[in-house]
Amino acid sequence: MDNRLIPMEATVITRTQESPSIFSLGLRFTDSALNDQYSFQPGQFNMLYVFGIGEVPISIVSDPQQTDELVHTIRNVGRVTQALSTLKPGDRLGIRGPYGRGWPLQAAHQHDVLIVTGGLGCAPSVSIINYIMSRRHQFGRVSIIQGVKHSDDLIWQTRYQEWMQQDNTQVLLAADVAGHGWSWHIGLVTELLPQVELDITQAIIMLCGPEMMMQATAQQLLSSGANADQIWLSMERNMQCATGLCGHCQYGADFICKDGPVFCYSTIQDRLGRRGI
Amino acid sequence: MTHTGFLPRDHFDKLFDALQSIGAECIGPVVSAGTIAYQPLSSSTQFPHGVHDEQAPGSYRLTSTTDARWFSWANGAQAIKPLVFAPLETLWRSERDQQGKLCFVAHQENPALTAIIGVRACDLAALALQDQHFLNEHSYDEAYARRRQQLILIAVNCTHPAATCFCHSTGDGPQASSHFDILLDELDDGFAVTTASTMGEKIIQAMTLELETLQPAQLDEINRANRQAGEQQSRHLPAVDLQQLLSTMQESSRWQDIAQRCLSCGNCTSVCPSCFCHSHQEAPAADGLSSTHSRQWDSCFTHGHSYIHGQVIRKDTHQRYRQWLTHKFSGWFQQYGRSGCVGCGRCISWCPVGIDVTEELHAMVNEAQHG
Numbered sequence: 001m002d003n004r005l006i007p008m009e010a011t012v013i014t015r016t017q018e019s020p021s022i023f024s025l026g027l028r029f030t031d032s033a034l035n036d037q038y039s040f041q042p043g044q045f046n047m048l049y050v051f052g053i054g055e056v057p058i059s060i061v062s063d064p065q066q067t068d069e070l071v072h073t074i075r076n077v078g079r080v081t082q083a084l085s086t087l088k089p090g091d092r093l094g095i096r097g098p099y100g101r102g103w104p105l106q107a108a109h110q111h112d113v114l115i116v117t118g119g120l121g122c123a124p125s126v127s128i129i130n131y132i133m134s135r136r137h138q139f140g141r142v143s144i145i146q147g148v149k150h151s152d153d154l155i156w157q158t159r160y161q162e163w164m165q166q167d168n169t170q171v172l173l174a175a176d177v178a179g180h181g182w183s184w185h186i187g188l189v190t191e192l193l194p195q196v197e198l199d200i201t202q203a204i205i206m207l208c209g210p211e212m213m214m215q216a217t218a219q220q221l222l223s224s225g226a227n228a229d230q231i232w233l234s235m236e237r238n239m240q241c242a243t244g245l246c247g248h249c250q251y252g253a254d255f256i257c258k259d260g261p262v263f264c265y266s267t268i269q270d271r272l273g274r275r276g277i
Numbered sequence: 278m279t280h281t282g283f284l285p286r287d288h289f290d291k292l293f294d295a296l297q298s299i300g301a302e303c304i305g306p307v308v309s310a311g312t313i314a315y316q317p318l319s320s321s322t323q324f325p326h327g328v329h330d331e332q333a334p335g336s337y338r339l340t341s342t343t344d345a346r347w348f349s350w351a352n353g354a355q356a357i358k359p360l361v362f363a364p365l366e367t368l369w370r371s372e373r374d375q376q377g378k379l380c381f382v383a384h385q386e387n388p389a390l391t392a393i394i395g396v397r398a399c400d401l402a403a404l405a406l407q408d409q410h411f412l413n414e415h416s417y418d419e420a421y422a423r424r425r426q427q428l429i430l431i432a433v434n435c436t437h438p439a440a441t442c443f444c445h446s447t448g449d450g451p452q453a454s455s456h457f458d459i460l461l462d463e464l465d466d467g468f469a470v471t472t473a474s475t476m477g478e479k480i481i482q483a484m485t486l487e488l489e490t491l492q493p494a495q496l497d498e499i500n501r502a503n504r505q506a507g508e509q510q511s512r513h514l515p516a517v518d519l520q521q522l523l524s525t526m527q528e529s530s531r532w533q534d535i536a537q538r539c540l541s542c543g544n545c546t547s548v549c550p551s552c553f554c555h556s557h558q559e560a561p562a563a564d565g566l567s568s569t570h571s572r573q574w575d576s577c578f579t580h581g582h583s584y585i586h587g588q589v590i591r592k593d594t595h596q597r598y599r600q601w602l603t604h605k606f607s608g609w610f611q612q613y614g615r616s617g618c619v620g621c622g623r624c625i626s627w628c629p630v631g632i633d634v635t636e637e638l639h640a641m642v643n644e645a646q647h648g
Binding site: 005006007030052054055075078081092237245246250252253258276 | 368369371373377378379380381383410411415416418524527553554555556557558559561565568570572575577581582583584585586587590591592593595596599600604607608609610611612
């Protein structure tokens with residue numbers, strides 16, 4: 001059987017409850033040789049397997065250089081993620097991966113980077129933000145815009161605070177609905193784009209979140225002079241094999257599991273935001 | 278390709294003997310449950326004798342005739358696809374011990390050498406498409422590959438296309454041009470034989486019979502029959518750039534019109550010889566100590582196909598039909614360099630409400646041209 005379809009056993013090292021519905025699992029292969037061999041790029045994902053339940057694709061949020069654990073941030077929304085949420089340190093599960101094409105690290109090298117994310121704990125964007133912050137000198141100015149529906153949904157407040165302290169780094173937050181004590185913008189992420197303190201015509205732009213939000217953001221950036229080739233998006237669809245075979249993740253002619261999940265805007269602009277694609 | 282010789286009908290079983298002598302199991306067309314199905318067989322007596330088929334949108338019937346030929350019919354619901362891309366198969370098993378430690382066990386089958394007798398040009402073309410999908414360098418499927426490597430393909434040129442067939446317009450038939458080991462052309466008293474591979478030659482050499490020399494008159498009859506089989510086909514795809522057409526018709530009201538008729542049952546994808554979608558499934562054993570991970574054919578017409586964290590991307594039937602048709606006639610070009618349709622017409626015959634993919638494409642051309 002194709003080895004790429006068979007999981008490897010891993011152990012839960014850490015479990016962190018990030019919000020009522022979001023948790024992170026730090027995992028390590030049981031076979032230490034696999035830990036040494038395994039490498040990935042930010043934006044790639046693993047298939048996580050829970051015994052007797054099944055598999056689910058999950059982005060890797062830890063740093064590629066971090067060797068003690070592979071961290072996956074997961075929202076408890078379905079059958080397998082519900083089962084993953086019950087795992088405790090010491091429990092065993094399966095991993096296979098990494099899969100897909102991650103963020104355009106080479107293109108972003110020594111460039112300004114704008115990251116716009118929406119939704120709860122958008123893991124693919126966290127992976128690239130963490131990556132950049134750990135190698136801050138390799139990038140130019142960095143602006144991060146994070147939007148949530150309700151201000152109470154915002155997780156990792158301390159991380160945003162830390163990122164804000166970094167040189168040449170701007171963090172802007174938005175909530176559609178603000179609770180008590182919210183000092184940030186109330187409204188959409190697109191309304192924050194004019195505040196971005198970098199030259200968007202030269203920056204590498206990375207988007208992650210609901211498709212409508214990414215489309216609105218991309219269109220506004222394009223009308224402000226950004227080029228379609230500078231804009232990158234992390235897409236999601238049902239994935240079951242993660243190897244381009246099962247057909248579920250087809251997005252137009254692309255297989256998100258192998259041609260993505262990160263796509264250049266110019267390659268998917270014909271489809272983005274259209275319903276039922 | 279030149280004909281190797283002529284095999285008299287009375288001696289056809291020498292071919293079965295030769296296949297058995299090289300250790301091959303034989304699969305071929307038989308009448309089963311009112312249709313032509315590909316099943317294990319060991320003698321020409323099991324072929325359909327005196328059988329024709331009548332196919333129309335939403336209709337498939339076998340009829341009896343006095344025709345003494347064995348291959349005077351167009352394809353039934355399935356042919357090669359289930360024999361290489363299994364409808365349901367185990368991928369691996371996981372075992373959990375008392376300490377919760379997991380062990381993953383690969384499931385590997387070792388398929389027998391298998392000769393399929395009587396495959397048609399449309400299904401050979403579809404097999405080539407499936408090969409592109411399952412055996413490309415990025416997505417190489419071992420289970421598919423193992424079965425594929427064990428296949429011996431003995432084609433029979435189709436001289437009786439159904440009313441639903443349009444392989445002539447897709448360029449995939451009715452004459453087989455590649456991907457077979459042996460090609461047969463049926464005549465009243467026997468078969469013209471063409472070998473196209475080392476395996477094909479090996480099989481003919483293993484026969485305890487010298488093939489006769491094919492006569493010019495026989496050759497003329499074969500050429501005439503093959504030409505007529507193409508000319509008989511009344512259905513055809515629109516002679517336009519389908520990728521271009523579909524790119525402009527994504528918001529057409531025709532999709533809603535089709536959705537008024539389409540049951541979203543997935544029959545078309547089940548019988549389509551190129552459809553490759555499959556779902557992964559998990560079946561834990563009752564004792565809680567092991568679990569089986571398998572895959573099963575899936576369809577883009579199901580609710581679950583586009584399910585993702587609490588939402589369904591293609592909730593409506595018109596979106597699912599659009600997905601299927603657009604993938605088949607546009608997406609395949611970008612994925613594998615050609616259309617995913619080989620003109621076998623199965624999706625027309627086996628659609629319970631008789632939706633005709635060629636008619637829908639013509640309607641879209643008409644709408645694109647005249648609004």
